[in-house]
Amino acid sequence: MSRAGKIARRTFLIGSAAVAGGVAFGIYAYKRTPTNPLLRNLGDGQAALTPYVRLDQSGVTIITPRADVGQGAYSVQAALVAEELDLPWEQIKVDPGPPSAAYYNGKVLAEGLPFAATDNGPLARNARVLGDVGGKFLGLQITGGSSTVPDAYEKLRVAGAVAREVLLLAAARQTGIAKADLRTRNGAVVTPDGRSLSYASLAATAAQIDPPATATLKPESEWRYLGKSMRRIDMVAKCTGTAVFGIDLRMPGMVYATVRTNPRLGGGMKNHDPSAAAASKGVLKIVPITAGVGVIADNTWRAFKAANVIKFDWGPAPYPPTTAAMFETVGTSFVPARQDSRFKNEGNIEAALTGTGVIEAEYKVPYLAHAPLEPMNAVVQLKDGRLDIWTGTQIPMFMMAMAASMTGLRAENIHLHAQMSGGSFGARLEDDYVRQAIELAKAFPGPPIKMTWTREEDMTHDFPRPLAMARMRGAVKDGHVDAYDLSIACPSVTASQLGRQNLSIPGPDVAIVAGAWDQPFKIPNYRVTGYRVPELVPVSSWRSVGASGNGFLHDGFLDELIHAAGADPLKERLRLCWHEPSRKVLEAVGEMSSWGSDPGKDRGRGIAFTLSFGVPAAEVVEVTNTPHGIRIDKVFVAVEVGRVLDPKNFDNQVRGGVIWGLGHAMNAELTHADGIAQQTNYHAFEAMRLYQVPLIEVRALTNTNEVRGIGEPTVPPAAPALANAIFAATGKRIRELPLNKHIDFV
Amino acid sequence: MRLKVNAKTHEVNVEDDMPLLWVLRDELGITGPKYGCGIAMCGACTVHVDGGAVRSCSLRVGDVSGEVTTIEGLGSPEAMHAVQAAWVEHQVAQCGYCQSGQIMAAASLLMVNGEPTDEDIDRTMSANLCRCGTYPRIRAAVKAAAAKLRERRS
Numbered sequence: 001m002s003r004a005g006k007i008a009r010r011t012f013l014i015g016s017a018a019v020a021g022g023v024a025f026g027i028y029a030y031k032r033t034p035t036n037p038l039l040r041n042l043g044d045g046q047a048a049l050t051p052y053v054r055l056d057q058s059g060v061t062i063i064t065p066r067a068d069v070g071q072g073a074y075s076v077q078a079a080l081v082a083e084e085l086d087l088p089w090e091q092i093k094v095d096p097g098p099p100s101a102a103y104y105n106g107k108v109l110a111e112g113l114p115f116a117a118t119d120n121g122p123l124a125r126n127a128r129v130l131g132d133v134g135g136k137f138l139g140l141q142i143t144g145g146s147s148t149v150p151d152a153y154e155k156l157r158v159a160g161a162v163a164r165e166v167l168l169l170a171a172a173r174q175t176g177i178a179k180a181d182l183r184t185r186n187g188a189v190v191t192p193d194g195r196s197l198s199y200a201s202l203a204a205t206a207a208q209i210d211p212p213a214t215a216t217l218k219p220e221s222e223w224r225y226l227g228k229s230m231r232r233i234d235m236v237a238k239c240t241g242t243a244v245f246g247i248d249l250r251m252p253g254m255v256y257a258t259v260r261t262n263p264r265l266g267g268g269m270k271n272h273d274p275s276a277a278a279a280s281k282g283v284l285k286i287v288p289i290t291a292g293v294g295v296i297a298d299n300t301w302r303a304f305k306a307a308n309v310i311k312f313d314w315g316p317a318p319y320p321p322t323t324a325a326m327f328e329t330v331g332t333s334f335v336p337a338r339q340d341s342r343f344k345n346e347g348n349i350e351a352a353l354t355g356t357g358v359i360e361a362e363y364k365v366p367y368l369a370h371a372p373l374e375p376m377n378a379v380v381q382l383k384d385g386r387l388d389i390w391t392g393t394q395i396p397m398f399m400m401a402m403a404a405s406m407t408g409l410r411a412e413n414i415h416l417h418a419q420m421s422g423g424s425f426g427a428r429l430e431d432d433y434v435r436q437a438i439e440l441a442k443a444f445p446g447p448p449i450k451m452t453w454t455r456e457e458d459m460t461h462d463f464p465r466p467l468a469m470a471r472m473r474g475a476v477k478d479g480h481v482d483a484y485d486l487s488i489a490c491p492s493v494t495a496s497q498l499g500r501q502n503l504s505i506p507g508p509d510v511a512i513v514a515g516a517w518d519q520p521f522k523i524p525n526y527r528v529t530g531y532r533v534p535e536l537v538p539v540s541s542w543r544s545v546g547a548s549g550n551g552f553l554h555d556g557f558l559d560e561l562i563h564a565a566g567a568d569p570l571k572e573r574l575r576l577c578w579h580e581p582s583r584k585v586l587e588a589v590g591e592m593s594s595w596g597s598d599p600g601k602d603r604g605r606g607i608a609f610t611l612s613f614g615v616p617a618a619e620v621v622e623v624t625n626t627p628h629g630i631r632i633d634k635v636f637v638a639v640e641v642g643r644v645l646d647p648k649n650f651d652n653q654v655r656g657g658v659i660w661g662l663g664h665a666m667n668a669e670l671t672h673a674d675g676i677a678q679q680t681n682y683h684a685f686e687a688m689r690l691y692q693v694p695l696i697e698v699r700a701l702t703n704t705n706e707v708r709g710i711g712e713p714t715v716p717p718a719a720p721a722l723a724n725a726i727f728a729a730t731g732k733r734i735r736e737l738p739l740n741k742h743i744d745f746v
Numbered sequence: 747m748r749l750k751v752n753a754k755t756h757e758v759n760v761e762d763d764m765p766l767l768w769v770l771r772d773e774l775g776i777t778g779p780k781y782g783c784g785i786a787m788c789g790a791c792t793v794h795v796d797g798g799a800v801r802s803c804s805l806r807v808g809d810v811s812g813e814v815t816t817i818e819g820l821g822s823p824e825a826m827h828a829v830q831a832a833w834v835e836h837q838v839a840q841c842g843y844c845q846s847g848q849i850m851a852a853a854s855l856l857m858v859n860g861e862p863t864d865e866d867i868d869r870t871m872s873a874n875l876c877r878c879g880t881y882p883r884i885r886a887a888v889k890a891a892a893a894k895l896r897e898r899r900s
Contacts, residue, residue, distance in 0.1 A: 070841025070878050231837070238842030239833040240826060241778025241817030245843060248777035256772060281761065299760075300781075301768035373782045373790055373843045373877050422780070422843025423877050455783045648837050652883065656840060659879030682787040682875055691868035693881040 037100035038063065047207035049163035051102040052081055052156060054095070055207075059187070059200045060087055060163075064094045065103035066152070067143040067394045068234065069372075069424035071711045072649040075232045079225045079645065080152055084160030084218060085167075086184040087199075089225065092233055096418035099396035104140050106132035106155075107147040110614075111545075112494065112510050114343055116518035117614035118579045143394040144429055144541060146613040146709030149645060153707045161215035169212075170205040171197050229648035234420070246392045246419035247377045247452060254379070255284060255444070256300040257451040259436045260307045261292030263460040264317035264675035265538055269293075271313035280306035287443040294440045300452050307454075317675025319536040323467075326536045326672065327364065330469045333489040333533045340492070340532040341508035343517040347525030352483035353473050359564055361472045361557055364736045365549035366669035367464040368542055369677070371685060374422025375458040376433035381448040382407065382441035387414045388448070389437070392421030394428045398501050402431055406438050425660075426541040429497065430463055456680045464670050464677075465542030466491045466533075470553040475525075476565035481572060483525035484561060488513055488553060490546075491533045497540050508532075515547025515612045515716050516554040520579030528554075537672070543660060544712040547612035551716025552665070552723065552737060555608040559724045560733060569607050569724065570595050581640040581703050582609070582616035588638035588699050593620035602626070603633070604729025608721035614706060615713035616640045619658065619721040622694075625729045629744030632662065632694040632722065637714055639699075642706040653710045654698045661718025663688030667740045692745065749810065751776060752819030762808025766800075767791045769807045770816060778817035778846045782875070789874030792847035792854075793817075799854035817846040820853055828898070829853045832891035840878035848874045852888045860896055862888065 038048035046056040054061045064077040078092045097103065109131035115124035164184050171189035172179040174197065181192050188196040220227075237243035262269055272293060274286045282302035287294040293310060297303035320326050378391035387407055393399050396416055403414050421428055437451040453461070468490035475483040492509040512530035542548055562572045570590045577583050586609060589595070599605050602625045609618045622634040635658055644650045668687050671678050679685040719737060726743060727733050734742045749756050751774060758773050765784075770776040770793070779802050782790035786801035793802045796812030821827035826834065829852050839845045848871065855862060855870045862870070867888050876884070 070839075070843075072840070229837075231834070232839070234842065235834050235837060235839055236823050236826075238839040238845050239830045239849060240821060240823045241846045242823060243842055244777070245780075247781065248771075250775055250777070299764075299768060299772045301764055301772070304784075371877065373780070373788060373841070373875065375781070421841065423841040425877070452781070455785075652837060652840060652880065655882055656879035659881060660877075663879070681785055682783050683785065686875070687877070688879070688881070689872040689875065690881045690884065691872040693885075696882060 035102065037098045037102055041098070045204050045207070047203050049166045049206060050159040050211060051100070052159035053085065053163040055199060055203045057200050057203055059091060059093065060085065061093045061095050063097035065097050065141060066148040067096070067392060067418060067421060067424070067428065069143070069392065069394070069421045069428060071148070071653060072232055072646070073143065073148050074234060075230065075649065076149060076645055077152055077156055078233060079230060080156035081160035083223055083225045084157050085164050086186060088186045089230060091187050094233065099141060099400050099416050101141070101397065104135045105142045105147055105151050106135045107151040108140060108142050108145045109135050111145045111514070114341070114508065114510055117611060118518070118520045141397045144426070146615070146712045149709045150707050157217055158215060161217050162211050165212050165215050166206050166209050167199055167202055169209050170202040174202065174205050226645050229646055232649065243420060245374055245422050246379070246390060247374055247422070249379050249390055249419070249450065251379070251448045253447045255296055255298060255447050255449050256303050257294055257296040257440055257449050258300065258303040258307050258454060258457070259289060259292055259294045259451060260310060260312065260457065261289070261436070261461065262314040263677065264314055265461065266318045267291065267675065268315040269312060270315050273311040276309040277306040280309065285444055287440055289436055289439040294436065294451070296440060296444050296449060300450070304454055319675065321675040322673055323671040326467060327469065329536060330467060330489050330533050333531045334471060334487055335531070338489070338531045338533070339529060340512055341510070341517070341530040342527065343513060344526060344528040346523070346527070347483070349483060349485045349525045349527040352475055352525035353485060357475055359474045359561060361560060361735055363470040363472070363553050363556060365468050365552060366671065366737060367467045367537065368664055368668060369459055369462040369464050369670050369679065369685060370425045370427035370542055371459060371462065371682070372421070372423030372425055372427050375453045375455055376427065377450065377452040378434045378437040379448050379450045380434070380437040380441040382445045385409065385413055387438070387441070388417065389415070389434060390417045390419055391434055392419045392424070392428050393431070393434070394424065395431060399431050399434055402435060403438060406435065407442070425543040427462065429541050430500070432461070455682070459680050459685065460677045463496070463538045463540035465548055466493060466539040468549050468553070472557040474557065474561045476561055479565050479567055481523055481558070481561045481565055481576060484523050484558065485527045486516055486554060486557065487529045487531065488516060488550065489531040489533050491535050491539050493539050493541055493545060496535050496538050500538070511546035513550065514545060515550035515610050519554060519611055520582045520616070521576040522578045523576055544612060544715040547610055547716040551608065551610035551612070552719040555610060555717065555720035556723055556735065559606070559608070559720065559727070568596070573607065573609055579616070581701070582611060584701055584703055585609070585616045585618040585638040585640050588701060589618040589620045589636045592636040592638065592697055592699060593622065595620065602729065604725050604727070606721045606724025606726070606728050608717040608724055610716035612713045612716050613709060615708045615710065617713045617717050619714070619717045621721040621725040623722070623725045623729050626746055629746045630726055630729070631746045632692065635662070635694050635696045637696065637698050638701060639710065639713060640701045640703060641708045641710055642704045643702055644700050650700060650710055651698050654714050655696045657712065657714030658696055658718050659688050659693060661715040662722055665719035665722055665737050665739055666745050667738050669738050747807070749807065749814065751814040752816060758807070760807060763806050765803050766793070766805045766807045766810055766814065767802040770802060776816050776818060780843055780846055782844070787875070788844070789847040789851060790844050792850040792874065794850060794854055797854065797857055799851050817850055820850065827853060828894045829856065829887070829891040832887040832894065836883045836887040836890065838880050838883040838887050840880055844874060844876045848876065848884055852891065855888070856892055856895055860892060860899070862892060
């Protein structure tokens with residue numbers, strides 16, 4: 001039996017307080033167990049074996065509370081439960097379930113802790129346990145931070161095992177055969193004489209049985225799904241146009257709407273003239289909402305068209321109106337009064353950086369929009385004291401609280417139906433679009449209203465990844481990097497985002513320095529300081545959050561120091577790296593890319609490394625400097641994830657992350673003029689298109705026991721690996737993203 | 747006006763300048779074609795008119811002169827078109843929102859070019875945006891579908 005095979009009650013010690021139970025146990029072990037939300041809405045003959053397994057005469061439905069925004073969350077959650085439950089893959093049905101504290105995420109808070117993922121000291125470990133407990137008591141049902149797999153890995157297998165136990169007990173009761181003589185196989189309990197009792201046929205009996213508190217997990221050697229490439233359960237639907245996204249919902253009596261609000265975010269509306277729109281064909285009602293208006297019509301395009309002819313007088317932006325002015329604010333934030341953190345301070349940086357030979361640089365990264373291909377939308381219906389919301393969301397519990405406060409309705413009269421999302425990249429960690437839809441529903445109660453943002457509304461109202469600047473100083477000695485002083489000034493994503501949920505963060509925002517302060521390098525004199533820039537444009541989490549920009553800032557200048565020392569970029573990173581799993585990924589990309597061999601004429605190779613979300617990721621990019629610009633030829637990427645639950649989906653996520661990171665580094669930014677984002681559609685915000693995609697070779701390492709998520713960690717090292725490769729091929733060091741401000745790409 | 751979509755004729759009562767996309771989605775309930783940009787930059791709305799790929803978000807319904815095929819008409823979950831089958835085989839989709847358009851673009855390419863080179867694939871398929879970055883799998887799936895279709899013809 002594997003180490004985690006037998007799940008037993010356990011006690012975590014946190015400081016002097018003992019907290020009984022733990023996530024490993026599933027929710028049953030907690031003294032104050034969150035109610036199983038499925039019990040509330042059970043129909044006749046239905047049983048909720050755990051919060052994750054609903055059973056009725058038609059079979060098993062697996063509850064997959066983490067949002068699927070394209071990363072395959074529904075499939076991987078289902079696989080974890082189905083593995084233990086012995087459910088045939090073809091029979092898997094999933095339902096995102098109701099919002100509930102029972103579906104809290106115990107791992108998502110870990111990224112906000114001021115402990116590096118490589119820190120396994122007692123303080124760091126206790127903090128992570130506290131993060132889990134905090135996640136529980138806050139009822140944080142959140143999808144994000146590459147935490148779905150780490151959070152679910154044991155929890156959902158236990159849920160499946162507990163459900164299997166209940167089914168065995170039910171079969172024993174129904175047949176009179178001792179439970180020990182019964183087995184489960186392919187969605188049925190099998191008796192010693194070969195009779196097969198389908199799970200569906202056991203539903204009524206199972207409903208009478210209290211789930212046990214313990215269950216034995218299968219040994220890994222018996223896994224049929226985990227570790228194997230399974231057909232994603234949404235794949236056929238997504239390839240035949242039969243998948244239903246939130247934007248595709250249709251209901252009897254439905255009306256269609258869009259909104260226009262001030263593109264100077266937070267600026268408010270002074271005046272508007274809707275007369276032309278009111279006369280526009282198909283318009284049912286024009287509704288003032290916060291900072292703008294909504295147009296309700298009988299067709300989405302008619303709503304768009306009418307909204308286009310409304311004349312607005314918008315208020316001014318509550319932030320500097322231009323990108324240049326905003327960067328000025330960032331540039332003046334490197335002052336003691338705005339110091340937010342200094343989590344890394346080793347050696348004597350001031351002493352090491354006196355005298356001659358100090359190398360200095362300044363780096364910049366821009367705002368970036370999420371721009372998922374499905375623009376923000378929601379269907380909302382307010383009728384007879386009941387509110388229904390259909391939308392894709394990563395924050396269902398926050399959304400419920402928001403809806404209650406907006407409508408005054410009690411939670412039991414608010415029903416949130418989670419939908420499949422056409423991408424997110426963090427966009428669906430916000431709820432502004434649903435607030436607007438609820439405002440429309442309050443003004444137009446009765447029918448379901450489908451509110452859809454135009455692409456232009458989406459681009460100009462996104463809460464982007466923040467802009468940031470870094471100032472670096474460093475020194476080399478005897479052919480090695482001797483001192484690295486990194487200062488990063490950036491607005492706080494966490495404060496901005498939580499502020500919109502009326503929450504605040506005490507103390508520093510780790511996101512400002514994530515992917516920089518926590519890198520597993522031992523440099524004799526090494527300091528990382530975060531400065532919190534006052535909020536400019538409201539900002540939000542964007543795929544890989546703080547590390548998305550900080551990977552470029554930290555590793556870009558590290559590469560400069562290594563070149564200044566005359567050292568080899570791979571060998572020096574290896575020499576500086578003390579963390580064995582991280583060294584292994586560096587060695588792996590070195591081997592994959594034949595590092596050290598001649599790349600050929602006009603070609604260059606760059607390496608970069610970022611550890612984020614607990615995952616060490618190293619990438620080597622190979623480019624050619626053609627007469628027309630830079631061509632990216634190949635990328636080699638190695639990551640340490642502890643365990644790969646689905647190789648094909650893993651590979652797709654890794655490549656997607658690399659393409660995301662490279663594409664935005666090449667050509668994407670959100671700039672502002674007159675307080676308004678200037679990139680209003682994909683013609684001006686493109687990232688990578690197919691013809692630019694290089695060959696990407698992927699290697700997963702599994703040298704640790706830490707199971708990690710892979711949606712984000714390959715993003716941060718992509719930009720610096722590309723910039724470092726361009727330097728190698730051209731001698732040109734680019735210190736600002738996007739790179740195409742300084743060099744062309746073919 | 748009359749509109750033939752997926753071999754079925756519909757009578758629609760809309761203004762001429764409504765884009766085909768919104769007639770399909772909001773009037774006829776055919777939601778496979780997606781709204782992504784509204785300006786023919788992303789390709790999520792791609793459908794066929796008389797076999798040729800068009801951006802339905804930027805085509806006035808009054809200008810539609812032929813028979814429209816959407817992803818729903820290309821194949822079904824029970825009887826997938828070779829391109830759809832290749833997409834499933836290669837697990838192309840992540841969020842899947844762009845894939846209706848990608849598949850329609852690929853199917854149209856293979857109708858006129860049964861043996862596309864890498865350059866042909868890059869040129870045609872670069873007009874369709876995928877934010878998730880499924881591009882390497884799209885390339886592989888187009889090639890696999892082309893091979894399958896050639897095999898069937900021979």
